[in-house]
Amino acid sequence: MAAEASNGEELNGHEVNGLTPDGTASGGTPEGEGVPWGTFLAEAVHRFERAGLEAAASDARRIIEEVGGYRDPDGRASRPFESMLEELATVRGVAAFDTMVARRLAGEPVQYVLGNWSFRTLDLFVDRRVLIPRPETEQVVEAALKRLPQDRAAAPLVVDLGTGSGAIALSVATEVPTTQVWATDVSSEALAVARANLAGAGRVAARVRLAEGDWFDALPADLRGRVDLLIANPPYIGEQEELPASVVEWEPTGALISGPDGTEALVRVIDEAPHWLTAGGTLVLEMASPQVDPMIERVAATGFVAIDRIVDLAGLDRGLVADWPRADSAEAAEGAAKADTVDRDRNAADADVGDGDDAANAEAGHRDGR
Ligand SMILES: C[S@@+](CC[C@H](N)C(=O)[O-])C[C@H]1O[C@@H](n2cnc3c(N)ncnc32)[C@H](O)[C@@H]1O
Numbered sequence: 001m002a003a004e005a006s007n008g009e010e011l012n013g014h015e016v017n018g019l020t021p022d023g024t025a026s027g028g029t030p031e032g033e034g035v036p037w038g039t040f041l042a043e044a045v046h047r048f049e050r051a052g053l054e055a056a057a058s059d060a061r062r063i064i065e066e067v068g069g070y071r072d073p074d075g076r077a078s079r080p081f082e083s084m085l086e087e088l089a090t091v092r093g094v095a096a097f098d099t100m101v102a103r104r105l106a107g108e109p110v111q112y113v114l115g116n117w118s119f120r121t122l123d124l125f126v127d128r129r130v131l132i133p134r135p136e137t138e139q140v141v142e143a144a145l146k147r148l149p150q151d152r153a154a155a156p157l158v159v160d161l162g163t164g165s166g167a168i169a170l171s172v173a174t175e176v177p178t179t180q181v182w183a184t185d186v187s188s189e190a191l192a193v194a195r196a197n198l199a200g201a202g203r204v205a206a207r208v209r210l211a212e213g214d215w216f217d218a219l220p221a222d223l224r225g226r227v228d229l230l231i232a233n234p235p236y237i238g239e240q241e242e243l244p245a246s247v248v249e250w251e252p253t254g255a256l257i258s259g260p261d262g263t264e265a266l267v268r269v270i271d272e273a274p275h276w277l278t279a280g281g282t283l284v285l286e287m288a289s290p291q292v293d294p295m296i297e298r299v300a301a302t303g304f305v306a307i308d309r310i311v312d313l314a315g316l317d318r319g320l321v322a323d324w325p326r327a328d329s330a331e332a333a334e335g336a337a338k339a340d341t342v343d344r345d346r347n348a349a350d351a352d353v354g355d356g357d358d359a360a361n362a363e364a365g366h367r368d369g370r
Contacts, residue, residue: 037068038085040094044101051105059110066114067096075123109246119167121174125196126165129189131255133167136312137233137286140319141171143310144231144284147321148176155180157223159276161215161232161269162186164255166194166208168231173204179229181208184218187254215265216272227276233286234258234265263291270298279327285319286310292317303334 041064048056061081065071068087072078089097103113111117111132116125119133120141126132148156158181160169169183185191191210198205211218235258237243247256258265266287273283283304287295292309299307304322312318325334 034088035094036086037064037089037093040064040089040097041085044097047101047105053104055110059104062110062114063097063100063104067093067100069093075118107246107249109250112250119165120171122167122170122197122201124165124167124170125193125200127193128250129187129252130164130193131251133165136318137167138171139312140231140233140284140286140310141168143308143319143321144168144229144282145172145175147282147284147323148172148179148229154178156228157226157278158182158229158231159184159219159223159227161218161230162234162255162265163194163210164190164233166197166210168233169194169208170197170201170204172229172231173208174201177204177207179207182211182219182223183208184211184213184215186212186214186218187252188212190252190255215268216276219276224276226278228278228281229284230269230273230277230281231284232265232269234269236262236266236287236291238262262288263295266291266295267298270295270302274302274324277324279324281324283320283322283324284310287319289317292320296320305329 041060044060044063045057048060053059064085065081068084068089070078070081070084100113104110109132111126112128115127116123117132118124120138124133148158156176156179158169158172158179160166160172160181160183163169163183163185166183169181173179173181183194185194191212194210198208198210201208211220213219235254235256237256237258238261239257239259241262243256266285269285270283277283283299285295296307296309299320299322303325305325306321306323308321309317310319310321
């Protein structure tokens with residue numbers, strides 16, 4: 001068991017010794033009296049404010065919660081926060097506090113510093129190998145769950161392309177216990193994080209499979225035409241767009257940037273989705289606000305029906321939901337014809353780009369042949 005901070009010399013020289021809870025100088029902590037977590041909280045708030053961090057108070061609180069063992073493994077508070085603040089800090093806890101405060105002061109996002117972040121009902125492990133799951137994506141999952149065809153399929157087949165931490169795949173699997181979920185990513189590092197989250201998910205993990213590869217190439221061919229829900233939060237930032245330093249310097253580029261205007265991955269997923277969705281299956285995509293109208297036009301031109309936009313909590317367009325026509329509908333034949341046209345156009349474009357480039361043509365053929 002870790003010793004109380006007051007029992008050793010570990011706290012000697014610690015900045016906390018010179019602070020009262022409001023962060024002003026106090027003349028030090030009397031020897032042998034112990035230092036409560038509340039004093040460390042005040043120190044962290046003070047240092048974060050001095051460094052100009054926007055969310056100084058909440059970042060400090062989250063760090064104190066983490067190092068003070070405030071939550072149980074299910075993420076529930078183990079006791080009132082105020083009473084935790086009166087408890088004496090442990091030596092091990094203070095060492096972790098020092099490391100985390102230093103990392104946060106160096107600009108690292110608080111989510112990576114903590115090593116976990118909540119997403120809908122989940123508490124996910126996150127580090128620099130994956131995008132930090134965003135609240136906007138929680139809304140996108142909400143929209144997807146509303147369309148999940150629970151009435152038609154006993155065990156809906158769901159695909160989460162570009163799963164990162166596994167946030168979307170694990171949420172769907174957790175919240176709809178009948179689903180079978182495939183989660184893919186091109187990044188083996190991201191999949192390692194998703195695998196760790198699966199390991200922590202208990203029995204739900206038995207219904208989630210991970211696969212590595214470039215978008216649909218990761219999926220086994222026998223899923224073609226069988227997917228009930230295809231959901232993706234692909235990279236959608238343009239190459240020239242400016243991003244906050246906390247994003248550019250810390251989050252993986254491959255999770256953010258997608259071609260000159262950010263729509264490369266979105267277009268790829270929309271164009272190939274008809275081959276993988278079952279009749280009546282649903283496509284759900286997250287994207288940036290200005291991309292929503294052009295992508296709605298694209299899914300309509302591809303033959304999708306029942307197209308809705310997803311609006312996030314800030315009132316901004318954040319994505320789209322669209323159904324592939326049901327087999328017995330008038331739109332079905334039209335949809336199939338449009339998808340063929342899209343395929344032909346794409347193959348022609350691939351041929352133009354890759355003229356004389358055998359490797360590119362072979363890759364395009366591989367994609368189309370699945
Ligand atoms: C914006 S992040 C989304 C992560 C996670 N789904 C979420 O919502 O938090 C995009 C993810 O797509 C993955 N990705 C990028 N290019 C890909 C490709 N060509 N094929 C599959 N996944 C890709 C990235 O590695 C990253 O994990």
